[in-house]
Amino acid sequence: xxxxxxxxxxxxxxxxxxxxxxxxxxxxxxxxxxxxxxxxxxxxxxxxxxxxxxxxxxxxxxxxxxxxxxxxxxxxxxxxxxxxxxxxxxxxxxxxxxxxxxxxxxxxxxxxxxxx
Amino acid sequence: xxxxxxxxxxxxxxxxxxxxxxxxxxxxxxxxxxxxxxxxxxxxxxxxxxxxxxxxxxxxxxxxxxxxxxxxxxxxxxxxxxxxxxxxxxxxxxxxxxxxxxxxxxxxxxxxxxxxxxxxxxxxxxxxxxxxxxxxxxxxxxxxxxxxxx
Numbered sequence: 001x002x003x004x005x006x007x008x009x010x011x012x013x014x015x016x017x018x019x020x021x022x023x024x025x026x027x028x029x030x031x032x033x034x035x036x037x038x039x040x041x042x043x044x045x046x047x048x049x050x051x052x053x054x055x056x057x058x059x060x061x062x063x064x065x066x067x068x069x070x071x072x073x074x075x076x077x078x079x080x081x082x083x084x085x086x087x088x089x090x091x092x093x094x095x096x097x098x099x100x101x102x103x104x105x106x107x108x109x110x111x112x113x114x115x116x
Numbered sequence: 117x118x119x120x121x122x123x124x125x126x127x128x129x130x131x132x133x134x135x136x137x138x139x140x141x142x143x144x145x146x147x148x149x150x151x152x153x154x155x156x157x158x159x160x161x162x163x164x165x166x167x168x169x170x171x172x173x174x175x176x177x178x179x180x181x182x183x184x185x186x187x188x189x190x191x192x193x194x195x196x197x198x199x200x201x202x203x204x205x206x207x208x209x210x211x212x213x214x215x216x217x218x219x220x221x222x223x224x225x226x227x228x229x230x231x232x233x234x235x236x237x238x239x240x241x242x243x244x245x246x247x248x249x250x251x252x253x254x255x256x257x258x259x260x261x262x263x264x265x266x
Contacts, residue, residue: 057142
């Protein structure tokens with residue numbers, strides 16, 4: 001599905017047609033960076049509570065479709081800067097990680113890890 | 117250029133890794149990934165190289181006083197040589213165990229130090245070698261074959 005559908009389900013707005021058209025194939029939810037690195041499949045939405053810039057480095061390495069920072073946490077300034085540099089769609093929401101994943105699941109997205 | 121084994125090296129790159137720089141951490145792995153993409157390598161191979169390079173880089177950032185990652189790309193392999201100066205690893209067997217970590221609470225709160233780094237490197241590597249001298253540093257050598265895929 002398109003990233004636009006995902007953002008709509010989370011009531012997130014972005015004025016960037018290129019982002020809207022980004023393809024999303026699944027999701028992954030974890031705060032352990034090594035776990036995400038090892039298992040999250042490419043073109044997944046990554047839901048996390050981590051806010052530091054290394055999140056963007058990992059998202060870029062795994063070709064994440066987007067990063068959703070959940071639970072009312074806000075990304076650090078450097079994180080936002082890095083996301084713009086590397087072209088990683090980065091959002092934050094007051095919804096908890098559980099609720100974010102719940103809404104995306106209801107939308108039809110499924111968990112997707114690298115080895116099946 | 118051909119090395120001592122007579123293997124042709126297509127490309128050789130070196131990345132400096134600064135200790136404790138969590139803003140830049142992951143840049144070396146990302147640069148390597150982009151380079152491998154430009155070379156048109158298989159995405160599964162690139163992912164394995166990205167995992168190995170990222171974990172090696174983070175180990176240098178978290179545990180050492182700084183180091184370098186040298187990557188040689190040959191027609192058959194990606195060779196990642198990661199060297200740091202630092203405290204070294206007293207018990208490598210133990211460090212290779214899934215879940216074992218010496219990272220501080222502060223580092224763990226950032227989502228690092230889960231004791232998955234070295235095991236992730238091992239799983240991603242076709243060949244894996246680690247040598248460490250306490251009080252001096254650690255050297256990691258990872259070989260990834262282009263054709264091995266997942």
